[in-house]
Amino acid sequence: MTRCAALVLVTALLGPPALAAEIPLTERKSGYDFMSRETRAMQDDETANPGMLWVLDGEALWTRKDGAAAQSCADCHGDARTSMKGVAARYPAFDAVRGRPIDLEQRINICRADKQRATPFAPESKDLLALAAFVGRQSRGMPVEIADDERIKPFLQAGRDMFHQRQGQLNLSCAQCHDDNWGQKLAGAPIPQGQATGYPLYRLEWQTLGSLQRRLRNCLFGMRAISYPFGAPENVDLELYLMWRARGMPFEAPAVRP
Amino acid sequence: MARALINVPPKSKRGDVIEIKTLISHVMETGFRPDPTGKPIPRDIITDFVCKYNGEEIFRAELFPAIGANPFISFFTVATASGTLAFEWAGDNGFVATESVDITVE
Amino acid sequence: MTRDDDMPRATRRRFLVETAALAGAAGIGLSLTPVPASATPASMRAAIRKVVGEAPLKKGKLKIDLPPLIENGNAVPLVLTCDSPMTADDHVKAMHVFTEKNPQPNVISIQLGPRAGRASVSTRIRLADSQKVVAIAQMSDGSFWSEEIEVVVTLAACLEGV
Numbered sequence: 001m002t003r004c005a006a007l008v009l010v011t012a013l014l015g016p017p018a019l020a021a022e023i024p025l026t027e028r029k030s031g032y033d034f035m036s037r038e039t040r041a042m043q044d045d046e047t048a049n050p051g052m053l054w055v056l057d058g059e060a061l062w063t064r065k066d067g068a069a070a071q072s073c074a075d076c077h078g079d080a081r082t083s084m085k086g087v088a089a090r091y092p093a094f095d096a097v098r099g100r101p102i103d104l105e106q107r108i109n110i111c112r113a114d115k116q117r118a119t120p121f122a123p124e125s126k127d128l129l130a131l132a133a134f135v136g137r138q139s140r141g142m143p144v145e146i147a148d149d150e151r152i153k154p155f156l157q158a159g160r161d162m163f164h165q166r167q168g169q170l171n172l173s174c175a176q177c178h179d180d181n182w183g184q185k186l187a188g189a190p191i192p193q194g195q196a197t198g199y200p201l202y203r204l205e206w207q208t209l210g211s212l213q214r215r216l217r218n219c220l221f222g223m224r225a226i227s228y229p230f231g232a233p234e235n236v237d238l239e240l241y242l243m244w245r246a247r248g249m250p251f252e253a254p255a256v257r258p
Numbered sequence: 259m260a261r262a263l264i265n266v267p268p269k270s271k272r273g274d275v276i277e278i279k280t281l282i283s284h285v286m287e288t289g290f291r292p293d294p295t296g297k298p299i300p301r302d303i304i305t306d307f308v309c310k311y312n313g314e315e316i317f318r319a320e321l322f323p324a325i326g327a328n329p330f331i332s333f334f335t336v337a338t339a340s341g342t343l344a345f346e347w348a349g350d351n352g353f354v355a356t357e358s359v360d361i362t363v364e
Numbered sequence: 365m366t367r368d369d370d371m372p373r374a375t376r377r378r379f380l381v382e383t384a385a386l387a388g389a390a391g392i393g394l395s396l397t398p399v400p401a402s403a404t405p406a407s408m409r410a411a412i413r414k415v416v417g418e419a420p421l422k423k424g425k426l427k428i429d430l431p432p433l434i435e436n437g438n439a440v441p442l443v444l445t446c447d448s449p450m451t452a453d454d455h456v457k458a459m460h461v462f463t464e465k466n467p468q469p470n471v472i473s474i475q476l477g478p479r480a481g482r483a484s485v486s487t488r489i490r491l492a493d494s495q496k497v498v499a500i501a502q503m504s505d506g507s508f509w510s511e512e513i514e515v516v517v518t519l520a521a522c523l524e525g526v
Binding site for chain 3 (some may be wrong): 320333334
């Protein structure tokens with residue numbers, strides 16, 4: 001029996017119905033720590049990090065006037081280096097108007113629709129990713145900090161439940177790999193903890209920059225489960241849980257991952 | 259839009275060997291990938307990259323599909339005089355991109 | 365629960381790993397369409413001969429820096445360096461990289477001169493499988509030097525669908 005199949009079988013048989021224990025805060029590691037030296041260097045070197053191409057595009061979009069209101073992001077937010085510092089590291093955040101948490105891409109699109117009176121960007125579109133990368137870059141190195149807000153609690157619990165729920169044809173939960181078996185090998189590659197500290201990131205597998213929601217769709221596909229469509233509240237609840245789980249860890253956008 | 263990121267030491271001394279780093283956004287479609295119907299997606303790559311220093315060619319590369327998407331190419335040159343480094347990428351489907359940076363050599 | 369019934373498990377796993385490796389390298393989702401014919405050691409030798417002709421290949425001077433274990437074949441950092449004083453009389457004129465198992469053997473060809481100061485280039489390449497990578501340097505005196513390296517290419521465990 002291959003090691004991969006054995007691991008799957010063992011976790012399927014022995015996985016307890018109770019919640020898997022969360023990783024102790026001091027033992028948390030970013031996906032960065034599981035990468036090769038060369039891939040880490042690619043992330044660290046801003047002159048070679050492919051994600052920086054999107055940051056550059058985002059920087060140009062930041063000052064572009066758009067929409068019926070002919071406003072640019074800069075018209076309201078000024079210099080992103082100051083106004084956006086720490087912002088991405090706080091998302092997903094509760095939106096009082098919508099009565100639920102939203103992620104950074106949703107926030108950008110809300111600004112587009114409400115303030116610029118322009119058509120929102122399509123999910124995973126180049127412009128949306130560029131702005132998310134540019135805004136994300138302004139939080140690089142800062143600790144992930146999801147506000148201790150009473151209002152997010154039910155959504156955080158929903159995200160946590162999803163993380164622990166067995167699903168798909170393999171009947172696996174996220175927690176079984178990423179809480180219980182991180183650091184071990186699956187199909188030749190180390191299993192990371194799934195700390196979502198670097199999004200949007202350049203994934204070598206995609207040969208392009210992508211969002212956390214795109215990565216979650218990959219995960220669910222890998223588990224032979226049905227993914228939620230882009231923008232679905234389930235995705236944002238899970239994103240919220242993942243960012244809360246990574247609280248205190250340095251934000252790395254735009255990261256590079258295999 | 260093809261955006262390029264160039265990195266050179268802004269100041270150097272005459273005779274220094276300086277590193278020039280270039281990164282350009284381009285899909286570098288190999289021509290071997292099948293689309294969802296199984297037909298290969300046509301090749302679309304950058305095939306040539308040239309760098310000129312004050313008008314004189316100092317580096318040339320011929321790229322093939324095996325060069326990764328968003329090509330990163332870094333190389334060296336001897337800093338001889340202040341001036342301009344001019345970069346040109348050319349490829350399939352009439353693709354052309356240019357970029358230039360000024361350098362100061364003391 | 366197993367879907368391995370139709371193929372011996374070892375063969376199926378190798379099939380998945382190889383198509384996944386090719387998929388990973390060229391960014392294809394896992395699919396069962398026929399994969400394109402890959403380069404062979406013979407086609408790599410032919411590509412090398414086009415550059416070198418019948419000249420002998422001397423071993424040495426070149427250093428190929430590639431991670432021995434590659435996490436994803438889509439963007440593998442490669443640093444190629446050739447030991448040379450890079451003077452007008454003694455310099456590297458060109459460097460070429462080839463692979464054995466990619467769909468086609470050429471990777472990059474660069475032209476240099478004494479103005480380079482250092483015969484070294486860094487880039488990111490695609491590798492479709494664990495294989496041999498060969499570098500050739502052409503010197504100003506007409507001599508050719510070569511070096512080769514073997515690398516192993518693996519993939520992330522959870523691939524994207526088509």
